[in-house]
Amino acid sequence: MSDNAFSIAVVGAGMASAPHLAGLLDLRERVNVRHVVARSEARARVFADALPHARVTLDLDTALADPHVNAVLLLTPPNTHLELGAKIAAAGKHLLVEKPVDVTTARARELADICDRHGVVAATVLQHRTRDASRKLRQLLDARALGDIHSASVAVPWWRPQSYYDEPGRGTLARDGGGVLMTQAIHTLDLFLWLAGCPDEVFAYAITSHAHRMECEDTVAGVMRYGSGCIASLHASTAVYPGFDERIEISGANGSATLSGGRLVVHYLDGSVIEEGEAASLGSGANPMAFSHDAHRAVMANFIDAATRGAEPVASLRSALTVQLLIDALIASSANRRPMPVKPGSPT
Incomplete structure (x- = not known):
């Protein structure tokens, strides 16, 4: 891992996290996962143990208080995205959230507005x-x-x-x-x-x-x-x-x-x-997970570029x-x- 690697926290370690983990492993020279936050400590441990520097953190606030964390990959159920995303943006962390943005368009738009107000890069995992x-x-x-x-x-x-x-x-x-x-x-x-x-x-x-x-x-x-x-x-x-x-x-x-x-x-x-x-x-x-992780890796690589180099997110x-x-x-x-x-x- 490079000394200048982008550092993130991953929130959520359910089924949808598998292709993201594979993509993060491919990008380990560019991105450092510092925290894995999940309701299930066992699931968080499986995710964190696969990464060289990740630690299991059961409290999101602890991860957000880490000054080395640049961004959060949010993989929790859709109905949690607005509240968690708002907290992440308020902490000044960039946000990459799994689809859909939230369970209603009104809630999704509210999260987009919050991210804009806090000046953070906000992108969605629409990898196609x-x-x-x-x-x-x-x-x-x-x-x-x-x-x-x-x-x-x-x-x-x-x-x-x-x-x-x-x-x-x-x-x-x-x-x-x-x-x-x-x-x-x-x-x-x-x-x-x-x-x-x-x-x-x-x-x-x-x-x-x-x-x-x-x-x-x-x-x-x-x-x-x-x-x-x-x-x-x-x-x-x-x-x-x-x-x-x-x-x-x-x-x-x-x-x-x-x-x-x-x-x-x-x-x-x-x-x-x-x-x-x-x-x-x-x-x-x-098997809903029977697909390559290449596109998830591409989304993360683009997100890093957007947060560090001002590139346009592939799916804002x-x-x-x-x-x-x-x-x-x-x-x-x-x-x-x-x-x-x-x-x-x-x-x-």
């Missing part, structure tokens, strides 16, 4: 934006290589067994803020917004299928409409056995692009083809509000059985 294939497609769309976009589709046909939802709080409004949209599809929806921009209006149906006993939706189908005339379909579910790769398709006047499983294929009208990235497991099946906390606004509109459309506008905002 970091993948090579995603960034290549963004470049092509920014250059209008596909021409005017007329249609698109987003599909997240995943599977989760009932045992996944039997964990207390999972798939509930109180802890998670929703079902498949807020917990699984949020990554692909955010990526789609980052690529194609925010639609003006949505019309959707959300259901809880016979596959699960849970409070919130496990299946959503809908349409997104843009002011340009472009329309995009949406299907997101955790009731599609055994689970298949998420997929984004974007079609324009000059050709079409397909982004699936971390791989991009672009077909142009002149017959030329562009390919980028390699197919990889993204946790679509019964405020930019993550847009996908939550979209999810709000989709759920509201289903509840009201009519099209709903999406409030303005665009991820950057």
